[in-house]
Amino acid sequence: MDTETASIDEHNRIVALLRQEWSLLASVVTAGLFLLFGGVWLADLSDAVWFAFVLLWLFSIILLSAFAVVRHAESLAIILGEPFGTLILTLSVIGVEVLMISAVMLTGEGKPAMARDTMFSVVMILLGGMTGVSLLLGGLRHREQTYNLQGANAYLALIIPLAVLGFVLPNFTTTTTGPTLSRFQSVFTSLMSVGIYGVFLAVQTSRHREYFVSPDPDNANEHLHGEYEAHAAPYHAVFLVLYILPLIILAKQFAVPLEYGTDVLGAPGALSGLLVATLILSPEAMSAVRAAVRNQLQRSVNILLGSVLATIALTIPAVLSIGLITDTTVYLGLGAVNSILLLTLLALSMITFSNIRTNVLLGAVHLLLFLAFLMLVFEG
Secondary structure, three states: HHHHHHHHHHHHHHHHHHOOOHHHHHHHHHHHHHHHHHHOOOOOOOOOHHHHHHHHHHHHHHHHHHHHHHHHHHHHHHHHOHHHHHHHHHHHHHHHHHHHHHHOOOOOOOOOOOHHHHHHHHHHHHHHEEEEEEEEHHHHHHOOEEHHHHHHHHHHHHHHHHHHHHOHHHHHHOOOOOOOHHHHHHHHHHHHHHHHHHHHHHHHHOOHHHHHOOOOHHHHHHOEEEEEOOOOOOHHHHHHHHHHHHHHHHHHHHHHHHHHHHHHOOOOHHHHHHHHHHEEEEEHHHHHHHHOOOOHHHHHHHHHHHHHHHHHHHHHHHHHHHHHHHOOOOOOOHHHHHHHHHHHHHHHHHHHOOOOOOOOHHHHHHHHHHHHHHHHHHHO
């Protein structure tokens, strides 16, 4: 009888696991199919129905995998607590971001501005749109919300100079023509960005960990992360890796219909970057908004500002390294209009995070700049 009961329990556990992780099976099967037949399936996308089907299929599976990555990262956050939980989430999403950008960069004829457009879209979505939505919804529900001012200032102290060095300075260097950096400048920028981010991680996780936890004792429940269920840390760590691995294949395949679609439809060049950024950030952005609505603004700030910082400090060096290794031209400098938009958003962020309390007005202004960004994508 005990053996039969144990067998039933084991069966139930397997069924529950398959029900919970079915998206991994979908991801692996899709990656396998495209690995075997992708060359044929993607060779001719002139049929509109087939093109739409392939694009939607790959988009949906990548989005499912991204949500699963965030789910397991959030579960690890419950186990490890802040700021380690948010850091794992940020680095997981940045890993997916680098995979997607690299795949698009190296597909087809190559688009030198693709990486820049995607990274700039990430900054505008997180620092403009999602920060605006989080502050707006959090303010509507809780009137005013508090966060740790020292932590936010630590993020901005790195975001502002690294953003200017990465997105504005390349327009004014004279060693190379166009919005690019020379080989020496690229190596210098990469090493300095990664180095200063390493210093930041030491501050965040050890020396001044208290900067990145809520100063409000009423938010003692900040270690809770909604509906996510926490198992053992190795369980979530393994599945986190298992979900990311198929994305290496899927990202490369998705780049083909994406490039074809933007070329054939004559869409604005920045639209591809916006679509890739939206695909990558959707799950993480939802986590930040949910945290703000639950009055856990500190976690929302950690997610949003942490992801912006990681994008600038880690993704730019990764993109520059790929460009140097493959001898691919990488545009980094933004045009005049987007440079103004970026500098305005950075100035606004300094004002927003100069006071320990936030409200709906600050959220509305961040959202305004994000909507201006969307408008300029189509009417630049």
